[in-house]
Amino acid sequence: MTSTSPPPTIRIGELARLTGASARSLRYYEQQGLIHSTRSGGGQRHYAGPEVARVHLIRRLLDAGLGSRVIAQLLPCVDSGEAGVAEEAFGTMVRERDRLTADITRLVETRDSLNALIEANTRYRLGGPGRPSSCAR
Template sequence: MRIGELARLTGVSARSLRYYEQQGLLHSTRSSGGQRYYTGAEIARVGIIRRLFDAGLGSRVIARLLPCVDSDDPDIAEGAFSTMIGERDRLTADITRLAEARDALDALIEANTRYRLGADRDGPGPAEEGLHRAS
């Protein structure tokens, strides 16, 4: 099937399919005129690639995971599993850092809100709280 048909069947743009191929995630054969042709197996592969992108993985990580789709080798499967665990741990650490940043911002917003309402006029001002009041 040609790229337009694969795009229609998978809901992925032709541009994305070309990107997947450029990154080594997807494979096609070429006609003498240079048109891409895909097998039916590529429909399932695109589905897997989309799920991995949706899980927050980048194309380099996905390229490391895809060999387990094409192989029954337990070592390859174990490597892919370890990669997924590592990526989940990276995402968890990112979530923790973002939550801490949000909590710090919430504290600044709360202090600024109290100051603006006059509740802290006798306490530390915005400069002492690390804030700068706009004139």
């Protein structure tokens, strides 16, 4: 029977292959304290198998718009079952969700303004009614 779990320790190239993160990103995650490695006698990084799932989580959080500092605040909740840590992480997640919602609202407003400009420009280019006296071309 073959196992699909990663070996007990893996080198940076294998972690990159398994997670889709570049070796450079992995070194950055480590610099930020998001993942951890040990070093071989030759200085090569070795990661524990569970770091694969951790990198996947980090990438999902980054894709959701969270920065590495915020992720660093959330990861202790993943690592610990302590209620205080969970409450702090919950507050961080709510604040980040509210920040993303505000960003989305601003982006929708900006898109709507751009759509209005495109419509005005289209009317101008077609010489139709309501043609503005000046418009971006």
